[in-house]
Amino acid sequence: AGTAxxxxxxxxxxxLAALRSLVCAIVAALLALPVxxxxxxxxTAAAANGRAQLLAARTVAYDANVRNDAAxxxxxxxxxxxxxxxxxxxxxxxxxxAWTAWGLAGSxxxxxxxxxxxxxxERAARHAxxxxxxxxxxxxxxxxxxxxxIAVAVIDSSQFQARAAELAPVxxxxxxxxxxxxxxxxxxxxxxxxxxxxxxxxxxx
Numbered sequence: 001a002g003t004a005x006x007x008x009x010x011x012x013x014x015x016l017a018a019l020r021s022l023v024c025a026i027v028a029a030l031l032a033l034p035v036x037x038x039x040x041x042x043x044t045a046a047a048a049n050g051r052a053q054l055l056a057a058r059t060v061a062y063d064a065n066v067r068n069d070a071a072x073x074x075x076x077x078x079x080x081x082x083x084x085x086x087x088x089x090x091x092x093x094x095x096x097x098a099w100t101a102w103g104l105a106g107s108x109x110x111x112x113x114x115x116x117x118x119x120x121x122e123r124a125a126r127h128a129x130x131x132x133x134x135x136x137x138x139x140x141x142x143x144x145x146x147x148x149x150i151a152v153a154v155i156d157s158s159q160f161q162a163r164a165a166e167l168a169p170v171x172x173x174x175x176x177x178x179x180x181x182x183x184x185x186x187x188x189x190x191x192x193x194x195x196x197x198x199x200x201x202x203x204x205x
Contacts, residue, residue, distance in 0.1 A: 047088040050083060050086040050088045050089045051088065051089055053079060053083060053089075054080070054083055054089045054092060054093060054096070056079075057076045057079035057080055057083070057096065058076075058096055060072060060075065060076040060079075061073060061076035061077070061080075061096065061099070061100040061103070064076060064103075065100075065103040065107075068107050068110065069107075070104060070107045070108065070111070073100055073103055073104040073107060074104060076096075076100050077097060077100040077101055077104060077123070080093045080094075080096045080097035080100060080127075081093075081097050081127075084097065084127075084130070090134065091131060091134035091135055094127045094128075094130040094131035094134060095127075095128075095131040095135075095140075095141055095144060097123075097124075097127040097131075098124045098125075098126075098127035098128035098131055098144050098145070098148055099124075099144060101120050101121070101123040101124035101127060101148075102120075102121070102124040102128075102144075102147055102148055102151055104120040104123075104124075105117045105118075105120035105121040105124060105151050105155060106151075108120055109155065114155070117155050118152075118155050118156050121148065121151040121152045121155045121156070122152060122156075124147075124148040124151060124152075125145070125148040125149055125151075125152050125163075127148075128141070128144045128145040128147075128148040128149075129145060131144065131145070132144075132145045132170075137177060138177070139174050139177035139178025139181045139183075139184050140178070140181060140183050140184070142170055142171075142173050142174035142177060142178075142184070143174045143178075143181065143183040143184045143186075143187045144183070145170050146167055146170045146171050146174055146187050147187055149163045149166055149167040149170065150163075150167065150187075150190075150191070153167070171187070171188065171191070174187065174188075175188060
């Protein structure tokens with residue numbers, strides 16, 4: 001069992017780097033991601049300002065991820081975390097905080113900063129849980145939580161078993177809610193590709 005876990009963890013580490021490249025390739029499409037109707041703020045200056053800040057920070061985060069700019073990712077993350085206190089954009093702020101922290105974890109991993117990567121992955125999971133709690137029926141939010149949990153499990157092997165147990169129902173729910181959602185498909189395909197055949201995965205699948 002220990003050998004299988006080690007092999008899976010090693011494969012998933014490589015997958016994180018590959019996934020970063022894939023995210024960079026589709027970043028233009030992600031920039032077109034619309035704000036859900038239920039998050040469109042009322043016609044007030046405060047609400048409009050919160051949404052404008054969210055969209056501006058999202059652009060910074062996507063650009064920083066493409067450039068592997070950890071400092072700018074951290075800057076965008078700080079903005080999203082501040083916006084989680086704004087009820088007009090709180091759910092999306094939690095989602096993008098999770099996404100940005102997840103990207104930051106990958107950036108730190110590539111730079112060999114294990115402790116920073118671990119802290120960023122934990123942050124991603126914390127925000128992803130909050131986002132999922134706000135939108136329990138969102139396939140994309142489930143996929144974000146799954147990716148954050150994978151990052152924690154891979155970066156911090158001491159949490160592998162616990163996060164794997166937490167991940168299982170999240171992954172299942174994401175597939176049920178959005179079996180053809182691109183982010184769900186990417187998450188699921190990455191797991192199947194890197195899970196050993198004896199555990200139900202395999203590259204041939």
